[in-house]
Amino acid sequence: MKVPCCLFRNFSYVPPPPLVPVQLPSSGEAHLWYVVPDEVKDPSLLSQYMDILSPCEKENVLSFRGEGLKKAAVLARALVRTTIARYQINGHVNPGSLKFCKNKYGKPELHWEHDLGKPEHKVHFNLSHTSSLIACAIAVNSLIGIDVEDKQRKLKSNLVSFARRYFTPHEVKVLSSIQDPELQRQHFIKLWTLKESYVKALGRGFSAQPFKTFTIRIRESESGDICALNCLDNKAGITVECMDDPNRLSKNWEFATMELMGSHYAAVCMENSAAHQTDQGSYPMRLIVRKTIPFVKDELVS
């Protein structure tokens, strides 16, 4: 196996274990890979993850306070690197050799050095983590954003006050109309993840697209219950409407919201490619979800 010479940090270099290769997502398709930190306990495995990180990433990991946060930070970077390496873009199989840079707004992107050749299709990725689950979304030639939250997450502040401060009037109205406090809280979390996933897909930062400048509308499912979005349900009709730029077509963005492990909500937002749109609207996003412990095992979830 040809190994790039930049990897030879010392004479005792050991290449990382192999990863099962995977096909890149096709047009209109997104891949979601997630890892559960609590399931990763082996110190030698964590050490292998640390080994594939860049010096800068290692330094960043060490800046986190507390072992739990450090572990989550290592896992997050290891997840991104191993996930992308699986696709063997341009023949790259080594997760440690991938390079990243930031776009002008600070969103991380893949960086291909010119002598290695730019790949034909642009691979987009986005990462989200909670202390209990870390997820990475992948798409080709489409902007993508993902956000995950613990289902049990409770706000310290009053939910409706918070919504009034940060959400749009329509969203506040929908939220306030939910009588049951638990269902209301769940809806809040779902809405938060959807809004986050959109802002992250745009990649310009929270302050460039404040939450008050766009409305997420969740069309009721057949049962009429707006909270019945329990499974991978991109047919419920989730749309985004920009308040400040009505010309920005909402059909450019596809959303999917789902539960992972029964314990987390996840939202994925992906840009629609032109090929994927019809007069009636666009085909719903195809989402392939896999749970993984990098280098150990992968499991297709849906």
Added chain:
Amino acid sequence: MATVTTAAASLGSLFSWPLHSSRPTASSVSFKLMVAGQSSTALRSLRFRVSCVARPETVDKVCEIVRKQLALPAETELTPDSKFASLGADSLDTVEIVMALEEEFGIGVEEESSQNITTVQEVADLIEKLVQKKPDA
């Protein structure tokens, strides 16, 4: 030439001026060395920036709110240089912290200005600036 002398004298006193915060936090404010010949308007604006270094009470209040929001154990050290992300704050935490600070200080933080807020000191400095801009009650 008199103007230049005055400017130089003001600059000298600026650097020996005891800053509001007695903590080493003041080092986070960067001073641009004014070249002689700069207008006095520029110097005035530099002084304005200096006075926006947060007071210790503001920094303390921010720490208190951050500690509460993130449910930090008592032994976790929280300094003005502490980064929210390193403490485990995600975007929802950060937004809740901003809202709690708005309520505490009676200010409104525009999302546009919150992009570069990553540490306790940066938040405290922004709050100080916004509090000073408030019209007198």
